[in-house]
Amino acid sequence: MIMIRIFLLIVLFISGHYFSQQVHVKYLKVLSSYTTTHEDLYIKNNQIISIQDSIITENKLTGDWTIAVNLDKGRKPNKQYYVSDINNESERDIFFTSSVDSKEFFIYDKVPKPEWKIEKETKKILGYNCTKATAIFRGSKVTAYFTKELPYSAGPFKFYGLPGLILDIRNRQ
Numbered sequence: 060m061i062m063i064r065i066f067l068l069i070v071l072f073i074s075g076h077y078f079s080q081q082v083h084v085k086y087l088k089v090l091s092s093y094t095t096t097h098e099d100l101y102i103k104n105n106q107i108i109s110i111q112d113s114i115i116t117e118n119k120l121t122g123d124w125t126i127a128v129n130l131d132k133g134r135k136p137n138k139q140y141y142v143s144d145i146n147n148e149s150e151r152d153i154f155f156t157s158s159v160d161s162k163e164f165f166i167y168d169k170v171p172k173p174e175w176k177i178e179k180e181t182k183k184i185l186g187y188n189c190t191k192a193t194a195i196f197r198g199s200k201v202t203a204y205f206t207k208e209l210p211y212s213a214g215p216f217k218f219y220g221l222p223g224l225i226l227d228i229r230n231r232q
Contacts, residue, residue: 083100187208201230
């Protein structure tokens, strides 16, 4: 019953986004030369919803990672949803869906704001002037390019904390 209520809440949240002005960014996550996933990020009234179209799973026999499609009797896996608010606090509450052993869960995570170091390097992405920033996020070194032309402290997955929208983010060595 709780999952049905949560699902209805998500549907209401999504439908509210389609009937008014919003920001929509489509991210492409390149995992390897042959594996990519997509993420749609919607921002409206300081609320964020992110919809990921593919689920990455580990093959327990080989240890390889792959996109989970057509695994359950030819059906595609459920999309994953991430919901949060835009705020300037040191942590952000994020709620998201996840599937474990074919069971759907609604999970809560308190995500710390990355300690970004804004660099001098800039580049254009889709016509926007972007600035480079680096950080360590939960043990991974990341490089992001953000634009102040879209003044939303948001980005794909659980990334945020810059004075603009993240348009490109990558792991760095």
